[in-house]
Amino acid sequence: MGKYILKRILIAIPVLIGITVIDYAIMCLAGSPLEMLQGPRVSEAAVEAKKIALGLDQPIYVQYFVWLGQLLHGNMGYSIKSFQPVSDMISSHIGPTLLLMGVSLIVSLIMAVPAGIYSAIHQYSKGDYAVVTASFLGSSVPGFFLSLLLIYLFTVRLGWLPSSGMTTLGTQSGAADVAKHMVMPVIVLAFSMAGSNIRYIRSAVLEILQQDYLRTARAKGIGRFMVINKHALRNALVPIITVIGMEIPVLFGGAVIIEQIFSWPGLGLMTMSAISNRDYPVIMGVCLLSAIVVLAANLVTDILYALVDPTIQLD
Amino acid sequence: MIWKAMDRQLNKSNSRPEETVKQDIGSENYYQTILRRFKRHHLATASLVVIAIIVGAALLAPVIAPYDPNEIAGPFAEAPSKEFWLGTDQIGRDVLSRLLYATRISLLVGVMATVISTAVGVVLGLVAGYFGGVADMVIMRFTDMVMSFPYILLVLVAAAIFKPGLWNIILILGFVDWPGIARLVRGNVLNLRETNFVKGNVVAGMPLRHILFSEILPNTVAPILIYGTSVLALSILDEAALSFLGQGVQPPTASLGNMLNGAQSLTVLTTQPWLWIPPGLLIVVVVMAINFIGDALRDALDPNGGR
Numbered sequence: 001m002g003k004y005i006l007k008r009i010l011i012a013i014p015v016l017i018g019i020t021v022i023d024y025a026i027m028c029l030a031g032s033p034l035e036m037l038q039g040p041r042v043s044e045a046a047v048e049a050k051k052i053a054l055g056l057d058q059p060i061y062v063q064y065f066v067w068l069g070q071l072l073h074g075n076m077g078y079s080i081k082s083f084q085p086v087s088d089m090i091s092s093h094i095g096p097t098l099l100l101m102g103v104s105l106i107v108s109l110i111m112a113v114p115a116g117i118y119s120a121i122h123q124y125s126k127g128d129y130a131v132v133t134a135s136f137l138g139s140s141v142p143g144f145f146l147s148l149l150l151i152y153l154f155t156v157r158l159g160w161l162p163s164s165g166m167t168t169l170g171t172q173s174g175a176a177d178v179a180k181h182m183v184m185p186v187i188v189l190a191f192s193m194a195g196s197n198i199r200y201i202r203s204a205v206l207e208i209l210q211q212d213y214l215r216t217a218r219a220k221g222i223g224r225f226m227v228i229n230k231h232a233l234r235n236a237l238v239p240i241i242t243v244i245g246m247e248i249p250v251l252f253g254g255a256v257i258i259e260q261i262f263s264w265p266g267l268g269l270m271t272m273s274a275i276s277n278r279d280y281p282v283i284m285g286v287c288l289l290s291a292i293v294v295l296a297a298n299l300v301t302d303i304l305y306a307l308v309d310p311t312i313q314l315d
Numbered sequence: 316m317i318w319k320a321m322d323r324q325l326n327k328s329n330s331r332p333e334e335t336v337k338q339d340i341g342s343e344n345y346y347q348t349i350l351r352r353f354k355r356h357h358l359a360t361a362s363l364v365v366i367a368i369i370v371g372a373a374l375l376a377p378v379i380a381p382y383d384p385n386e387i388a389g390p391f392a393e394a395p396s397k398e399f400w401l402g403t404d405q406i407g408r409d410v411l412s413r414l415l416y417a418t419r420i421s422l423l424v425g426v427m428a429t430v431i432s433t434a435v436g437v438v439l440g441l442v443a444g445y446f447g448g449v450a451d452m453v454i455m456r457f458t459d460m461v462m463s464f465p466y467i468l469l470v471l472v473a474a475a476i477f478k479p480g481l482w483n484i485i486l487i488l489g490f491v492d493w494p495g496i497a498r499l500v501r502g503n504v505l506n507l508r509e510t511n512f513v514k515g516n517v518v519a520g521m522p523l524r525h526i527l528f529s530e531i532l533p534n535t536v537a538p539i540l541i542y543g544t545s546v547l548a549l550s551i552l553d554e555a556a557l558s559f560l561g562q563g564v565q566p567p568t569a570s571l572g573n574m575l576n577g578a579q580s581l582t583v584l585t586t587q588p589w590l591w592i593p594p595g596l597l598i599v600v601v602v603m604a605i606n607f608i609g610d611a612l613r614d615a616l617d618p619n620g621g622r
Contacts, residue, residue, distance in 0.1 A: 011456075018460040030476050133358070136610070140603035142552050144559050145595035148578050156585045253467030257556055261579075271468070275475045275562070283472055291463040298463075 004306050012299050019295065020071070023288045024064050030280040076288070077281040079274075086285035089270060096166055097259070097266030101251045103182060104189035105244065112194040113240060116201025117233070123206060131198060138195025143188050143254055147261045150184045164263035185262045189254050197243045204239035208232055238309050245301030252290045352615035359611030362604035369601060373418040382409035384416040385567045395589050402589040405577065414593055417569035421598075424485050424570070425551035431489025432550075433496055433543050440500025441527055445508060455501070458494040466491060470553060474562040484563050488550050499542050503535040537616040544609030548602045555598050571598050 051057055058066070070077070076086035119131040155163040162168060166181050208214070209232065217231045259268030267286055274282035343351070354360055372379065381400075382388040387407040388399070395402040401410035443454040461469075473487040507513055508531075516526045551571075557563030558572025566573055571594045577583045578591035 015456055015459045015463065018456060019463055022460055022464075026472060026476070030472075136603055136606050137599075140548065140552075140606055141599050142555050142559075142595070142602075144556060145575065145598065148575070148584060148591060148595065152584060152588070249462075249465045252465035256465075256467055256471065257560065260560065271471075272560070275471055278475060283475070287464055287468055287472060290465050290468060291460075294463045294465065295459075 001306065005303050008299060008302050008306075012295060016292065016295060019291045020068060020288065021064070023284050023291070024067055026287075027280055027284045028060065030278075030284075071288075076285040079279055079282050081274075081277050081279045081282075086281050089282060090267065090285060090289060093265065093267045093270045095266075096264055097255055097268060099178075100182065100185055100189070100259070100264060100266060101255060104186045104193065105247060105251065107186055107190035108193040108197060108247070109240070109244070111190060112197035112201055112243070115194070116198045117205050117236060119198065119202045120205035120209065132202070135195045135198035138191050138193075138198070140195070141192065143192050144257055144261055146188050146191065147184065147258065150187060151261075154184060166265050181262075181264075185258050185264055188258055189251065192254065193247050193250060197247070200243055200246075201236070201239055205232075205236050208235050211235075235309075238305065241301055241304050241308065245297055248297040249290075249294045252294070349615045353611050356607070356611035356614065359607045362607040365600065365604045366608070369418060369597075369604075370422065372415060373422055376412075376415040376419050380409075380412035380415045382412045384408065384413045384569055388412075392587055392590075394587075401593055402587070404590055405583070410574075410589060410593065413569040413574060414571075414597065417571045417574050417594060418597060418601075420481065420564055420568060421551055421554055421571040422601075424481070424488065424554040424564070425547050427485045428488035428492065428550040428554070429543055429547045431486070432492040432546060433539065435490065436493035436496025437500050437532070437539065439493065440497040441504055441532065443497065444501035444504025445527060445531065451501070454497070458497050461491070462494045467553065467556065470557060471560070471562055474557060479557075479562050479565055481564050481568065484554060484557060488553055492546060492550065496539065496542055496546065499538055500535055503538060504531055507531050507534055537618075541609055541613045541616065544605055544612060548605040548609070551598065551602055551605070 056063065067077075074087055076090070078085055079089060082089075115131050115135070119128045122128050151163045154161040161183055162181050163184065167177050168181075214227065214231055217227045255264075255266065256268035256271055258264065259266050260272045263269065271283060271286045273279075274286070376384075385408065388409045389403045389407050391403065391407050392405050393399060393403045393407075399409050399411065401414065404410055404413070439454050439458070443451040469491050470487055473491065474484065477483045477487065513526060513530055516530055521530075554563055554570065555572035555575070558570045559575050561573070561576060564570035564573055566576075574594040575591050583590050
């Protein structure tokens with residue numbers, strides 16, 4: 001077991017280095033920070049001096065290592081719009097995003113796990129068809145269209161829910177207020193995630209139901225409760241771990257669009273405004289952070305997987 | 316309830332021989348089997364008809380569109396009427412005509428992006444799976460790296476760098492979405508490499524090109540096709556999201572996504588639902604139909620699927 005975990009971590013290291021290389025390469029491709037300086041009032045000499053000050057006269061791989069060194073000290077560069085440190089901007093925006101992502105993940109699991117298990121146990125029944133069709137609907141509706149429909153229904157027509165921001169402006173922000181603002185973004189994110197999760201869990205449980213050990217357990221006559229809870233559902237935990245691991249990148253991506261629509265003051269909104277301002281240090285900072293989080297999530301998923309299912313071997 | 320499910324599983328395997336006898340399937344060829352199995356999925360069969368109609372309408376857009384999609388044809392923001400079936404947009408263009416042309420663009424983006432990503436993924440997966448060793452390690456680690464970046468974020472960054480536009484969007488979606496296919500093909504090739512018919516080819520001294528493309532590839536077509544349908548669905552969704560955010564297909568060219576872009580303004584959202592509900596519903600219908608077809612294909616092409 002220890003050997004497996006060690007092996008898995010060792011594989012992740014080159015991937016992590018590769019991620020930083022790709023990130024840096026994209027940032028270089030996007031344009032040099034000197035471009036902003038250029039203008040009629042800036043002399044060639046001043047640009048040249050800035051170039052040396054920023055270390056841009058060095059070979060590209062030296063620049064990469066300088067950047068990497070800075071990164072390890074927590075310095076992700078500065079926004080070219082607001083001149084704030086990127087790391088500060090990220091840390092001040094990450095809270096709302098984590099809240100939104102966490103709640104959406106939990107809600108989607110609450111919807112998907114029972115629905116998937118029900119659907120598998122009642123395979124080919126009317127209920128199964130309904131659940132599977134609904135799950136297809138979930139993964140086919142674009143998040144932004146569902147958002148628009150919800151805003152149209154709950155904000156414009158019924159006036160029940162606020163459609164933008166995280167708190168009502170000018171009021172003391174209580175938890176209830178935040179929760180009210182969160183309802184629609186969470187529904188959208190959870191619904192689209194639950195779509196694919198239901199089908200994944202359904203097929204995983206179907207596979208478990210066909211296993212010989214369940215037939216054996218039943219033949220032993222150990223009782224229905226024990227068979228379902230001890231033998232069947234415990235093994236259904238494995239696909240749930242996979243589902244959570246799979247959803248992390250989807251959540252990051254979905255958050256960008258959903259936060260934009262609902263003006264949720266998180267990383268996604270910050271990233272979208274950075275994209276429209278061509279603020280590359282900020283964009284690449286967010287990309288790097290999310291890539292590292294996804295990598296870490298995959299690592300944890302694999303390790304948990306090995307802990308839960310001892311038959312899994314690293315090939 | 317779980318007993319019933321298990322009974323069903325048991326019965327399924329027990330009763331299979333009887334049913335095979337009842338149906339004379341000995342005389343039908345591979346494609347007939349697939350067709351028969353596919354037809355059992357009524358939703359997928361219906362989806363096929365729906366997709367055929369939508370594709371037909373998109374292809375025939377220049378013939379059947381009542382107006383030029385980019386020309387001002389009537390009054391501003393008029394509600395649907397006999398003259399303009401789906402109304403007109405803020406600058407007086409006919410929404411139905413724009414919808415037809417938008418479907419054309421969205422389907423084009425989806426199909427082209429899928430073709431590119433499938434081609435890239437298949438080649439990389441074949442090389443990684445068949446040659447193994449260093450090539451496999453390098454390709455799979457690179458796949459891991461690309462997969463670590465959230466897909467939408469990567470696409471948005473690429474769109475920001477390369478300037479949004481129809482062909483750039485196709486290329487970006489195509490070159491970002493190959494890792495899934497690469498992994499799938501690699502896994503299949505790893506299994507096929509150990510089969511006797513491939514080993515036989517190696518022993519017989521067949522050229523590598525023949526082994527890869529005439530022996531191994533045809534045997535992975537089914538999973539690629541199934542996966543391809545979900546890539547197609549995702550590409551259409553991603554183009555829509557990107558264009559909705561203003562980073563995809565640029566106006567005046569209409570795409571299903573950028574037709575919804577106007578709904579970000581409150582007036583359009585609240586008082587002109589004919590501008591944003593039809594393109595949105597059309598995306599849902601197209602993507603859902605593709606997903607249903609993919610699901611039925613999965614069953615129909617499954618070699619262990621029984622009847």
